[in-house]
Each structure stands twice: as structure tokens, then as C-alpha cells.
Amino acid sequence: MISLSTPLVWIVFPALLAAVLLLIQRRERLVTGLATILTAGLAFLAWRLPVKELFFISRWTIRLSDNWSVLGRQFILGAAERPALIVLYLTAAFWFGASYVARPGRGFVPLGLGIVVVLTAAIAVEPFLYAALLIELAVLLSIPLLIPAPGAFQRGILRYLTYQTLGMPFILFAGWMLTGIETAPAEPALVLRLSLLIGLGFAFLVGVFPFHSWIPMLMEEAHPYAVAFIFLLMPGAITFFGIYFLDRYVWLRDSEGLCVVLRSTGVLMVAFAGLWAAFQRHLGRMLGYAVILEIGMSLIAICLKEHSLGFGQENGVGVGTNSAIFFVSLLPRSISLGVWALALTFIQRQTPTLRFFDVQGIARRLPVAGSALIFAHFSLVGLPLLAGYPVRIALLNSLAQTSFYTSLGVLLGMVGLMTGSLRTLAVLVMGVESDWHSVETWGQRFYLILGMIALIVVGLFPQWFLPFVADLAQVFP
């Protein structure tokens, strides 16, 4: 009988492969193909492979345990972590697959796989507070991924590194203070100290206002596809970590003040990001503000307890659990950001910069990329029939029952982002040229059209896809 453990399958094996891919990164097609197949395979295994049970492959009997001990600490990947593994590796598979046409740099796939591995380790590590250290390692791995060739660095990357690194000490210290406090601490001064440490730690890590300035800066400086990949993975993983944090300390989760602070900060971020997006004149920075808006939406969604998502209710999946809307929003966000970043990449190749002045009329040469960008933008706004719509409706519906003014703030942000999308549309199609002459390759068109179809299908049939993602919320009852 062969004994294996889940961390060996989902952490050690892909880590070794990431190292091998880094060595052969010049063979881009092979590297992309291998990484896509491997991550898709690992997502499939996370869905199908039985844990703690005997199973047979040919003549071999295999038993998969769910823990692995390293230096006296445990890495555990059990049934509860399965949905997170599927989402993480499936997302990686899609992004790696499309990276062949996006070409964000030769190191993108191996380093991206490395980041996915480190984030998986962050999900698995016990005590879970050590995840802050692993998230910091993921940040350090992302530096060469964001700036693939030395020479292009500017202030955004330094701020990103600074804020992400500063977050870690606060989280670790808060974690130590929380040790042994399962019930509410009696001392108000301790609660204040804890709240400050936790608040500062997560504000630095997620890019909460006023520590958000690196997001649009980085979006302007680095390759859109690479930045969008990081913007999708890192805030998602950190928010997941934050929810785990809240779940572990019931008194913290149940405190009224926490939800008020999260909701107020979230609304502030949504409203300001929307307003800035409305007046933005750079397509990259526009995506940056959309990301800030999404982070704000996530903060709001964490405390919402939704009873009427409008989909998947027949089997009760994800309904009535805390933060269900946050988990449900992961899929539309992933597709929208992917399509948006891919479209921006193709546009960037045809123009000196992504400023409005330089991209005027670019949709006449890149009609599919222009359409995809607008589709993705509209989806994040929450336009009907697109992937973001069901989630936005669920969030607004739930929020309106909690606080009218908060939902008004969110609406204001959405209107701002909508204004930004209409201005983008106007700029992309304007110009003196009368001819429409596409210069896109068939490969580019294939990926972009596939992305647009995905946005429409998820928007039209959310009940087919979103209940599965909502399963993630079951980890935190």
C-alpha cells in the first residue's frame, strides 16, 4: 500500500514542477501547456480524489492522508479545503492557458504556479495565523512576475512591496494576542489594541483605503495580464484568510462594531473608486479602480447574511451562510478581470500607452478586444444579462435591508464605474477613420470571444455555476 498525503499532491509536487518550469521557461509553449494541464488536473483531483480512504490505481493500493508535518507544524488539506483548492487551481489553469496569447513574460507561468502553491500552503498551514508569512512569500514571488524585465520598475511596485510586507507583522502579533481568547476578552483596552492591529494588518494587505494607492499605480506600470492575475489571487486569498480569522474567533465575528467598520470602509472604497473611475483617462488605471471597487464590495459582502441569492435555492447551497455573496462573486470577478486584462494586453501592443489620447478609435483596429473590454467592464458594473449582475443584485438586495444609505453609496460607486465604461466605449470607437480593419489574430479572437461567451452564459444561467462556488461558504458556517 502506498501512503500519500494531500499536501504532497497539492503543494510539494506542483512546487517541484514550478521549479522545473522556471528552468525551461524559454520553451514557452511547452511550459504553458504543461502548467495548464497540471493545474487543471490538480483541480480535477481535488474534486474526485477520495481522502482518508483506500483507492486503487492499476495494481497499487493508495491511501491519501490529509496532513503533513513540517518542522513540528501541520499542513492540512481535508474535505473542507476542497472547494478552495478546486477554485484556486481551476483559476490558475484558465489564466495559464490564456497566457500563451497574452505573453506577460516568460516567468509568468512558473512564478504564477509558485504563487498558487504558496497560497495553497497558506490555506493548509496550522496554526492558520502562519498564513500571513506564506502570503508575504507569495508577494515576494510576485515581484519578478509583475516586472518581468528589469528597467521598467517604478513607484507602484515599491509601494506594493512595502504595504504587503508591513501587513504581516500586525497580523502575526494580533494572532499571538488572540491566542487563548476564544470568548470575548473582558478588558476593553485589549479589544482596542486587537482591533487596531487586525484592522491595520488587513488594511495593508488588502489595499483598504487609504492604503490603496499602489493598485492604480501598479496597473499603469506593469503588464495588465500579470497585474490582474495578482489582483485576483492576492485579495481573494487574503480575504479568505480574514474570513477564517473571523470564523475562528466567534466573539470577533459576532461583534456589531466589526460589521459596521467593514461595511463603512467597503462603501467608502466603492463610492470613491467609482468616482475616480468616472474621471479616469487611462485604461490601466481604470481597471485598477475597478479592482478597488471589488475589494470594497468584498468587505461589504463579508458581513452580509443572504437568504435569497436567487439561484441554487432548490438545494440550499450557500444560502443563509455568512459571506455567501463574497464567495459567489469570485467566479464573475475572475472571468471579468481575465477578459478585461486580456483585452487591455492586446490594446497595449498596438498603442504607446493606455491613455485615452493614445487609444482613440482603437476599436476600429481591434474590434473584438474593444468589445471584450467593454463587456468585462459592464459585467463588473453589474449590467443585466452579464456575469456580475446576479451577484450585484443579491448584494444590493441584502444591503438595502440592512442600511438604505449604505446601499445608496454602493449604487453611487456603480454609477461612477458605469460612467467610466461609457467614456471608455466612446473613446475606443471615436476617431476620423471610417474603415474598420481588424488586426487581431485568430488566437486572440478565440480567447476573447470565449471570455465574452462565458460572461453571458454565467449571467444568463447563474444557477448552473454559482451554487458550486457558494459551497466555499460552507467552510465557515
Add this chain to the structure above:
Amino acid sequence: MTFESLSSPTMVIVSLTAALLLLSRDWRVSVVTLAVQYSGVFVLTALSWPLEMAAVKLVAGWMACAILGLALMEMPRRGREEISPPLSHALFRLLAAVLMGLMVLSVAPTVATWIPTIALGQTIGGLMLFGLGLLQLGLTEKPLGVTLGLLTVLSGFEILYAVVESSTLVSGLLACVHLGLALAGGYLLAGETVSEVS
């Protein structure tokens, strides 16, 4: 002689090194100062950890210094040299460092009551590094300054955290973070050179 007796002088040394990192414009002085600072961090950590575990900090720190030093040596001469700042620039930084030092001295006794078994030398040393590192981060936008600032902040944090956490895994991961930061700093320094040359 035990590490306890070295606590106070080491606290002074690490504070001076952090202040010197803030003031120095010569990369050679900065890297050597950082190496001395790591020696101080080792002594202050050894008050709470076994010697062999505390030595991890020293080895990882010196390796980080070596990485930064090599990256800076690889840079063309023009990229390394800093234009001599006016005297007011150095005075401003010195005054800011003194203010930070005074603030740390005033809050250290309170912080020491929050963490059981911590020595006052560790509290002051840790907070001084944390505060002066933050000051460094606030006053610079150059890759070398940011890297030195982050390494200083983390060193300060680790002195305090060592008192409450003695896990081998955490020690290893923190060493990886120091090395990773030095590597990222070296990478960004190379980027700065290419930008300047082009």
C-alpha cells in the same frame, strides 16, 4: 558573560545602526551597518530563543546583506553613487530619528507590560528598529532605501515576536522572508540601473 549583560549595549547599537541607515548615502556604509544591525538582532533574539535558533537570524541577515551588496556591486558606478544631499537634509533626518527615539523611549515601558517576560532592552531595541525603519520607508522612494527600511522594520518586529513565538517553522519562514526581500531589492536595484542608463 551572558546575553542578558549584553542587552543594554546591544539595544544602543541597534538603535544607532537604524539611525545610521537613515542618514547614510553611501551604499557600502549602509550594507555594513545592516550587517552590524543583524548581529544586534541576533543578541536580542538570543535572550528569548536557544542560541542555535537565534543564529538563523544572523545567518539569514548576513546572507541578505551579501545579496544586496552583490547587487549593488553589479550596478554601474553611476547608478550607485548618490548626489551629496544638502546639510539640511541630513539634519532633518537626524531630528526625525531623535523624535522617533524619544517616542519609543516614552512608549516602551507600556508596551513591555503587554508582553510577558520581555526585557526592556528587547522592547526598546525592537521598537526603535520598527520605528526608524518606518521612518526610512516614509522618507525614501529608492529601491535600496525601501529594502533597508523593510528589513529594519521586520528585524524590529522579530525581536518582539521572538519573545512570544519560538516555532522552528516561523523562524525558517521569517528567514525566507528576509532573503526574499533582499532578492526582490536586488532585482529592483537592477531595474533602477537599467532605467537610469536608458
